[in-house]
Every structure is written in structure tokens, then in C-alpha cells.
Amino acid sequence: MKIVIAPDSFKGSVTAIEAALSIKRGIKNAFPNAEMKLIPVADGGEGTMENLVSSTNGHKVAVTVTGPLGKPIEAFFGVLGDNETCIIEMASASGLDLISRSERNPLTATTFGTGELIKRALDEGYRNFVLAIGGSATNDGGVGMLQALGMKILDKSGNEVGFGGGALHQIHEIRLDQFDKRIHESHFLIASDVDNPLIGEKGASHVFGPQKGATDEMVQVLDENLTHWGNVVEQVTGIRLHERPGAGAAGGIGGAFQAFFPSTMKRGVDVVIHYSKLEENLKGADLLITGEGQVDFQTAYGKTPMGVAQTASKLGIPTVIIAGSIGERIESLYQYGIIGVFSIINRPISLDEAMRETKKLLEQTAEQVCRTYFFNKEGVIVNED
Known part of the structure; x- marks a missing residue:
């Protein structure tokens, strides 16, 4: 039996x-x-890293990163049993469960720590990545993550825009010259069950913003700000994220991967089944x-x-x-x-x-x-x- x-x-x-x-x-x-x-x-949310590390006899690496509220926290990335594949669980660095219900605020929550995890893994020599992006506290379009990896996202005065989805309307310019070159030597498999577009009634802000602490008024602001971010991305890359399936995953970080990373999105459970x-x-x-x-x-x-x-x-x-x-x-x-x-x-x-x-x-x-x-x-x- x-x-x-x-x-x-x-x-x-x-x-x-x-x-x-x-x-x-x-x-x-x-x-x-x-x-x-x-x-x-798991399905690409919390627990995905732990499950894959366990089932492949891999190991975890602890890293101090910037948490969703801008404070230092201890997060982890996993290395699978092949010693070549790095799994990063967004929830470990930028997750909703890292903050209390009263502190939830997608206007200020950042994905910067997720970018720091990726950078540390790149420093360790990993080039094959699985990104589990469920359970985020953020709605910043992945801007924080991109900033942590060297992308300059500037306002009209030439200053870096601040953390959170509330700052996206300030974006005037994107500079790619300092974006980590190792990104394009790598491949990123994005594990997500979400195929929502970036904006609109089925977009990141309207569908997922309320569970992250957004009021009705905040949802409207966040959606307008993501629209602005999408417009800037389209001007720079020629890639239109606004209606693209999956671009709204994890507060828009799915769109950041689609626009700036060599990446593939797959259903989270299928990724776990494979590995x-x-x-x-x-x-x-x-x-x-x-x-x-x-x-x-x-x-x-x-x-x-x-x-x-x-x-x-x-x-x-x-x-x-x-x-x-x-x-x-x-x-x-x-x-x-x-x-x-x-x-x-x-x-x-x-x-x-x-x-x-x-x-x-x-x-x-x-x-x-x-x-x-x-x-x-x-x-x-x-x-x-």
C-alpha cells in the first residue's frame, strides 16, 4: 500500500x-x-519556500532586509536541493502577515525588501529564480523592488520617489543605466495564481487593496497612481501593463517582472508540483x-x-x-x-x-x-x- x-x-x-x-x-x-x-x-503564497526547500532537501539563508513598513526585519530566501535554484517568497520580506492589522497601509508599504533578497541571492551567485509572490502587503507596482536593484525612479526634481503606492504619482523619469546587470543573466519563474491586470475594476488596487488596509478613497488613489506608473513604464519600455494579465499580481509587482525581468509566470501550484x-x-x-x-x-x-x-x-x-x-x-x-x-x-x-x-x-x-x-x-x- x-x-x-x-x-x-x-x-x-x-x-x-x-x-x-x-x-x-x-x-x-x-x-x-x-x-x-x-x-x-502550496500555491505560490506563504509557505511555498518552506515546502520546496523541505521537499528538495535544500536550505534557507537569512538576510536582514527592509520590511514593508521600512523597518529592518529578518527574511529568508531558499536554495533548492540542486544548489542552483533560488526561491524567494515575497511574503518573507514584504508580506501582509509581517504587520498588524492596524498598521496596514498600501500607500506606504514597500517591496524594497524583496529587491534586497534578490540582490543578496545574485551576490551569492544564483541565476535561476523562483519568485512566490502571494501574500504581499504592498501596492507599489514593484517600484521599491526595482529601486533596491539599482533602478533610478525619480521625481521632477531628480530625487528618488519615496516608498509605497502613494508616491507613484510623483514618478517623472526612470533611469535603467544602474539597474543590476545580473538580472538579464538570470531567469525568473513567477509563481502566482493571480491573472488580474494592473489597473481598473479587476486590477491590483480594487481587488486586493482593501485586504491590505485600503479604504475606498485609497483604492481610487492607488489605481490612479498605478495608471501613472504604467504610463511611464510604457514610455520607457514600449510594454503596456495596464490590461496585461498577471500585471496586477501582488500589488503590481507582477507587472514589474513582466516589464523589466527575463521572466515567465505560471500557476503557483504547478510550479510547486514541478519542483x-x-x-x-x-x-x-x-x-x-x-x-x-x-x-x-x-x-x-x-x-x-x-x-x-x-x-x-x-x-x-x-x-x-x-x-x-x-x-x-x-x-x-x-x-x-x-x-x-x-x-x-x-x-x-x-x-x-x-x-x-x-x-x-x-x-x-x-x-x-x-x-x-x-x-x-x-x-x-x-x-x-
Whole structure:
């Protein structure tokens, strides 16, 4: 019996690695001799670096950078097991979780620290990059990142514009002569599930600004400022970001990569599946177990459980999803090789209690799922000790 365990994190309670270990314990309760492969996964947001470093036997490098509010913080970049690929998680340097809810302000939050992480990795000799850009606190169009890498972004007086999306309207000139030349010796694979354009009702400011602390008035200012930034970029590069899919990812940093970096954007979960060698590890498996905190009809639109289920389905391997909660219209998932969706909630319980007990509840649910699935299958004996 071979079972592959490939969950995402249960946000706010357990990481993907912790979830995988909890599921493993539950399976061992029923089948002590089962072969299990643990492949924690993510969708390009928080946890992506940790998961890829773990699954490839890589390592992390600590770097002091400028945080989203302009204060020094400790961030990390990861080096995968090939010792050639560097993974940078934007959330580590410029993430929303780095600041309190009361401090959220995309008018001032900066991506400068993300640029510092890239610069440090370039200094270490890395030229092959994976950028996971989910979970940002910023809406500055990637301007801070570009400044950290030497690009001069100046106002009418010839001074560097300040941090944050609120300063973009001041941009008068872009100078590329001091932009780090090593950028164009490198390749950047951008992991993102977001295909929003830079501006407009579906753009970075309107869709993601409110969760980063923007009021309705701030959203309008941010959108106008990104429009101005897009205009300047188009004048300099000939690349129009305004309506371009993915340019609005992570407060517009997706557009900065498209305009100034040799880069490719891919669905975050597909990037993780590739580097974790999920398909290779699935060969010969009887079952795939995945999961995340909330599962509903939106899961079909490229979220982590869907990505791994599609990979398993190509090999004829069924998938079970274990979720913290189950929302509406999950029947849409069954056409993708998913045979069942199970909630870990087994009694009346508060959200706080459920989040505190997630590891135990995952273990219990995984055991019951596997006892049921493998019951009476030829050659399978359920442990009765």
C-alpha cells in the first residue's frame, strides 16, 4: 500500500508540513506498514519556500532586509536541493502577515525588501529564480523592488520617489543605466495564481487593496497612481501593463517582472508540483490525500487540492481531500479524480477550538478515511491493536 500525502497549509493553524505529518500519524494508526510519501504543497503564497526547500532537501539563508513598513526585519530566501535554484517568497520580506492589522497601509508599504533578497541571492551567485509572490502587503507596482536593484525612479526634481503606492504619482523619469546587470543573466519563474491586470475594476488596487488596509478613497488613489506608473513604464519600455494579465499580481509587482525581468509566470501550484516532483512520487500510489482549510466550488479554479488532484488523475490515482470546512457546490470537484471531501470537524466546536486542535483532528480524520477506503481491499489488513 502506497499513499502520497500532499496538503497545503490550514491557514492560521498548521503549516503544510505539519498537516502532512498529522495525516501520516493517522494513517499509521490503521496501517503501520503503509508506504507514505510526504509532499507538502502550496500555491505560490506563504509557505511555498518552506515546502520546496523541505521537499528538495535544500536550505534557507537569512538576510536582514527592509520590511514593508521600512523597518529592518529578518527574511529568508531558499536554495533548492540542486544548489542552483533560488526561491524567494515575497511574503518573507514584504508580506501582509509581517504587520498588524492596524498598521496596514498600501500607500506606504514597500517591496524594497524583496529587491534586497534578490540582490543578496545574485551576490551569492544564483541565476535561476523562483519568485512566490502571494501574500504581499504592498501596492507599489514593484517600484521599491526595482529601486533596491539599482533602478533610478525619480521625481521632477531628480530625487528618488519615496516608498509605497502613494508616491507613484510623483514618478517623472526612470533611469535603467544602474539597474543590476545580473538580472538579464538570470531567469525568473513567477509563481502566482493571480491573472488580474494592473489597473481598473479587476486590477491590483480594487481587488486586493482593501485586504491590505485600503479604504475606498485609497483604492481610487492607488489605481490612479498605478495608471501613472504604467504610463511611464510604457514610455520607457514600449510594454503596456495596464490590461496585461498577471500585471496586477501582488500589488503590481507582477507587472514589474513582466516589464523589466527575463521572466515567465505560471500557476503557483504547478510550479510547486514541478519542483517537488509530485508526479514522479505518485507512481505506484494507491491513494493521494490532500487538503487545506476551506474547500468549496472555488477550489476547482486552480487551488492547491485541484492542482495535485489533476496530477494524480493523469496516473489513474484517486484523490481524497481533507478540509477544515466544506463550502458550497463541491460536486464540481468530482470530475477531476476527487472521490471524496471530508471535514475534520467531528462534533460541535468553535472556530478557535478547531484551529487549536487541527493536528489532532487531521490525524483522526485521516485514520477514518483510510480505514474506510481500504476496507476489504485485497491484501490489506487493518491494524486492530
